Amino acid sequence: MQISENTVVSMHYTLTDDQGQQLDSSVGQEPLVFLSGAQNIIDGLDKALQGKASGEKLTVSVAPEDGYGEIHQELIQKVPAENFQGVDDIQVGMQFMAQTPGGQQPVTVIGVEEDGVMLDGNHPLAGKTLNFAVEIVEVREASEEELEHGHVHGEGGHQH
Numbered sequence: 001m002q003i004s005e006n007t008v009v010s011m012h013y014t015l016t017d018d019q020g021q022q023l024d025s026s027v028g029q030e031p032l033v034f035l036s037g038a039q040n041i042i043d044g045l046d047k048a049l050q051g052k053a054s055g056e057k058l059t060v061s062v063a064p065e066d067g068y069g070e071i072h073q074e075l076i077q078k079v080p081a082e083n084f085q086g087v088d089d090i091q092v093g094m095q096f097m098a099q100t101p102g103g104q105q106p107v108t109v110i111g112v113e114e115d116g117v118m119l120d121g122n123h124p125l126a127g128k129t130l131n132f133a134v135e136i137v138e139v140r141e142a143s144e145e146e147l148e149h150g151h152v153h154g155e156g157g158h159q160h
């Protein structure tokens with residue numbers, strides 16, 4: 001069976017950036033299971049998988065605009081260290097939840113300077129070209145209930 005909108009896909013993937021650094025992988029774990037056409041995975045990858053069948057291997061390169069977006073400079077800002085009460089040792093790479101007008105937003109510490117802490121509110125994969133090495137494990141028809149919910153039920157999906 002071929003992948004189309006409203007099919008359930010199981011696949012293994014390894015994600016690397018343009019420098020060849022591995023960012024994520026399902027290999028050695030359970031495959032990723034998703035409902036195609038339901039925004040379960042990034043659009044650029046879902047589109048590239050249309051028409052593929054189980055057993056197929058392919059490499060998909062997804063540009064930032066079809067992945068996690070470009071980096072927005074306005075989401076990178078310096079805040080006073082006294083905003084981090086209760087944190088003794090602020091280090092690069094730490095993640096916090098920040099209160100913003102749009103709600104809670106995860107931010108990553110990208111620099112600690114004498115006059116403040118540099119925070120980046122961009123998605124960690126923003127601005128990156130994402131290279132997926134994919135192996136399709138299984139393709140099946142989605143159930144009515146899965147289509148109604150917009151996600152997969154059962155193994156690898158929602159258990160309810």
Ligand code: ZN
Nearest residue numbers: 149151153158
């Ligand atoms: Zn459900």
